[in-house]
Amino acid sequence: MGPQGIFKPAVLPDAPLSVTTVPVVEGRDRPYEDEVGADGFLRYRYRGINPLHHDNVGLRRAMERQLPLVYLFGTAPGWYRPEWPVFIVHDDPSSLTFTIAMDDPQVLRPDLTVEVVDDARRAYVTRLARQRLHQLAFRQRVLLAYRDSCAVCRLNHVELLDAAHILPDSHPGGLPVVSNGLAMCKLHHAAFDRNIVGIRPDLVVEIRQDVLAEVDGPMLRHGLQDLQGNKLVVVPSRKDHRPNPNSLAERYEAFRAAG
Numbered sequence: 574m575g576p577q578g579i580f581k582p583a584v585l586p587d588a589p590l591s592v593t594t595v596p597v598v599e600g601r602d603r604p605y606e607d608e609v610g611a612d613g614f615l616r617y618r619y620r621g622i623n624p625l626h627h628d629n630v631g632l633r634r635a636m637e638r639q640l641p642l643v644y645l646f647g648t649a650p651g652w653y654r655p656e657w658p659v660f661i662v663h664d665d666p667s668s669l670t671f672t673i674a675m676d677d678p679q680v681l682r683p684d685l686t687v688e689v690v691d692d693a694r695r696a697y698v699t700r701l702a703r704q705r706l707h708q709l710a711f712r713q714r715v716l717l718a719y720r721d722s723c724a725v726c727r728l729n730h731v732e733l734l735d736a737a738h739i740l741p742d743s744h745p746g747g748l749p750v751v752s753n754g755l756a757m758c759k760l761h762h763a764a765f766d767r768n769i770v771g772i773r774p775d776l777v778v779e780i781r782q783d784v785l786a787e788v789d790g791p792m793l794r795h796g797l798q799d800l801q802g803n804k805l806v807v808v809p810s811r812k813d814h815r816p817n818p819n820s821l822a823e824r825y826e827a828f829r830a831a832g
Contacts, residue, residue, distance in 0.1 A: 619671070642661070760797075
């Protein structure tokens with residue numbers, strides 16, 4: 574990738590190599606706001622407002638030749654996830670946007686015919702890829718805020734950590750923002766999702782009463798029961814990244830109802 578969103582290295586004659594969407598920084602707008610249209614494809618903003626800018630002309634050439642590009646999606650400051658291949662499928666100078674479809678690398682096999690390249694399949698692949706990228710970005714931002722540690726037990730093995738939603742995606746308030754997330758190890762994430770673990774608005778952990786009453790081995794005792802009454806051991810240093818107390822209160826009521 575280069576310093577601009579559309580990158581054409583000098584070794585390529587007239588078409589770019591990659592396009593980039595910069596990461597979301599909460600409280601700050603992206604310089605170029607890329608979005609998904611009703612058809613499921615990505616709308617990618619022109620470089621500037623001149624359709625004849627050389628970067629925009631390069632993307633137009635890539636569209637005409639159906640050249641595969643790399644799409645770099647910013648998940649957090651300094652972190653990008655590459656997707657390949659993506660194709661420019663439409664150009665709209667009136668809105669200063671290109672339409673980008675993501676696809677499966679298998680479509681580039683030389684033995685496949687053009688019939689396998691259809692809009693419905695590309696829309697499906699693009700939608701799944703965008704969901705995956707946004708989930709990855711949410712996880713990246715939450716783990717950075719919690720310093721790569723479980724909020725409940727301080728485990729700091731990143732490969733064993735998740736970004737748990739306080740209010741789920743399906744909830745109107747379940748936005749993919751850090752204040753609606755908690756960094757949790759896989760055990761405590763699963764227990765939180767199943768209302769075995771509850772977190773009060775004052776950040777105190779509670780364990781469901783029937784689980785507290787169980788008698789089992791050391792994993793249950795140390796992994797769950799001993800958490801009763803403890804406060805979260807890791808919270809973000811930024812106040813606007815800390816768990817939203819209203820969201821915690823609503824989620825805690827669901828925990829109490831489950832018990």
